[in-house]
Amino acid sequence: MRNSLFLSLLFVLFGCSSATIDGVPEHISPTEVRSVELFLSRSSMNKTEFEQLKLTAGNLFAECGQIRAGRFYSESQGLEPLEVSDEQTIKVKATELLALIRENDPQLDGPGNNDSFFDPGQFYLTINGDKSQTSIKTSLDSISEPTTESEKTLHDLATTLRSIAGSSLCSNRTFYGIGTEYRPSQLTYGP
Numbered sequence: 001m002r003n004s005l006f007l008s009l010l011f012v013l014f015g016c017s018s019a020t021i022d023g024v025p026e027h028i029s030p031t032e033v034r035s036v037e038l039f040l041s042r043s044s045m046n047k048t049e050f051e052q053l054k055l056t057a058g059n060l061f062a063e064c065g066q067i068r069a070g071r072f073y074s075e076s077q078g079l080e081p082l083e084v085s086d087e088q089t090i091k092v093k094a095t096e097l098l099a100l101i102r103e104n105d106p107q108l109d110g111p112g113n114n115d116s117f118f119d120p121g122q123f124y125l126t127i128n129g130d131k132s133q134t135s136i137k138t139s140l141d142s143i144s145e146p147t148t149e150s151e152k153t154l155h156d157l158a159t160t161l162r163s164i165a166g167s168s169l170c171s172n173r174t175f176y177g178i179g180t181e182y183r184p185s186q187l188t189y190g191p
Contacts, residue, residue: 018110019107019108019109019110019111019136019137019138019139020135020136020137021101021106021108021134021135021136021137022134022135023132023133023134023135024098024101024102024132024134025098025102025129025131025132025134026102028095028098028127028129028132029095030088030091030092030094030095031091032129032130032131033091033094033095033127033128033129034056034128034129034130035054035055035056035057035126035127035128036054036055036090036091036094036125036126036127036128036157036161037052037053037054037055037124037125037126037127037128038051038052038053038054038123038124038125038157038158038161039051039052039122039123039124039125040052040121040122040123040124040140040158040175040176040178041067041114041121041122041140042114042119042121042122042140042175042176043112043114043115043116043117043119043121044117045117047066047068048066048067048068048114049064049065049066049067049170049175050064050065050066050067050072051063051064051162051169051170051172051175052064053161053162053165055082055087055090055091055161058081058082058084058087059079059080059081059082060079060080060082060086060161060164060165061077061078061079062076062077062078062079062080062165062169063076063077063078064076064077064169064170064172065170067114075170076169076170080165082164086164089160089164090157090160090161090164093153093156093157093160094127094157096153097127097150097153097154097157098127098134100149100150100153101134101136101150104149104150106148106149106150106151108136108138108139108142108150108151109138109139109141109142110137110138110139111123111124111137111138111139111140112139112140112141120139120140120141120142121139121140121141121144121176122137122139122140123136123137123138123139123140123142123143123154123158124136124137125154125157125158136154138154140176140177140178141176141177143155143158143177143178144176144177144178145177155178158178159178159179159180162175162178162179162180163180165180166180
């Protein structure tokens with residue numbers, strides 16, 4: 001009896017979280033994508049960090065910092081105009097992701113709630129189109145170490161967004177396994 005109660009408690013604590021994917025359109029082209037929003041958060045030994053990026057109207061907003069007692073404390077934020085090629089790259093990757101999800105109906109891990117060092121973190125992606133809004137909520141750990149095609153595509157889109165944002169993300173080269181691509185145009189020189 002005691003063991004079954006313990007197992008039931010573990011299921012309630014860890015088994016109830018599931019990924020959500022809502023609003024995948026039948027078809028969307030890159031020209032119909034209006035915004036792409038990415039939110040990442042993860043707890044470590046003594047803090048909970050976050051990054052958020054939003055592509056909208058030819059600009060990329062980037063913010064990073066810490067979450068304490070449910071409040072967001074920004075350490076760095078910026079709004080930069082994007083080169084047309086960078087904006088197009090993000091929109092194409094977003095539509096490729098939506099097509100993959102529509103075709104495969106992936107089973108993703110549920111997001112964490114940042115309550116401990118062992119929590120899997122949060123990975124939230126929203127793609128807004130002319131007539132649709134797709135929301136994906138999963139764990140950061142599953143995207144940081146992708147094993148499925150859907151996870152790898154999500155990782156690639158997140159890496160591309162972080163890469164385009166460059167050094168404006170609290171000087172983090174990676175965010176718990178999600179890095180940046182090498183982009184020579186992002187290099188800065190000086191003292």
